[in-house]
Amino acid sequence: MEESSEEVFTDNDNLDEETLFIVSQTFKALGDPTRIRILHLLFNKEYSVNEIAEKLQLKQSTVSHQLRFLKNLRLVKYRRAGTTLFYSHDDQHVIGILKQTIEHALH
Amino acid sequence: MEESSEEVFTDNDNLDEETLFIVSQTFKALGDPTRIRILHLLFNKEYSVNEIAEKLQLKQSTVSHQLRFLKNLRLVKYRRAGTTLFYSHDDQHVIGILKQTIEHALH
DNA sequence: TTAAAATATGAACATATGCTAATATAAGCA
């Protein structure tokens, strides 16, 4: 057996701090019903902040806060059109996991 | 097109309360570093509560609490051997998602 | 430049979460 040149495995059993942080943050984003509903709404098309608030019966402020959260994790992005911001999802991997899990939950 | 006898789709755009709850609970379980570390440790083999505590440098109480959390969601199960309980994972789907996401985080 | 529309931000609040110490339970064995 020879040592790989790509990576050195000193402790194969432990996750490093950074990986642990990224992974837990990602799942934390999906661990709240409001954020799941927002991401679910954005599955197929973009929506403005007010549209999201209307569709999901949430306060504009709530939506804005959660979108900021999701944007910090690069799970959504937006496009500006005048004073309106159209949000859409921005992470195929995470969206895929969410879709999978919703399917799974629906049996 | 005929109506399926299995399910009626009244509002395709909205997730029902129960699905929302299950999905968010599942992700909440994965949204904490300690629980990720425990599940990650259990990827390949079973461990007793004390072994988990030692390996991960956690208090016995902390491990026991988190295992209860994970067991309530049927993410782990245990087998008794005398006074010792050996825990192992119990949800291939969730373990798969966790593996995927760790891989993804490691680039 | 001023008003209107859309969105973002900050502060306050209630609730949720995770860890810890102390103690309770449960099983095996002398």
Added chain:
DNA sequence: TGCTTATATTAGCATATGTTCATATTTTAA
């Protein structure tokens, strides 16, 4: 039975989280 080991439980605490109200910012257009 009484002791030991392994695990679970309870309560308390500090911090994190999610929502809301009030207000600030930003962009556009008159």
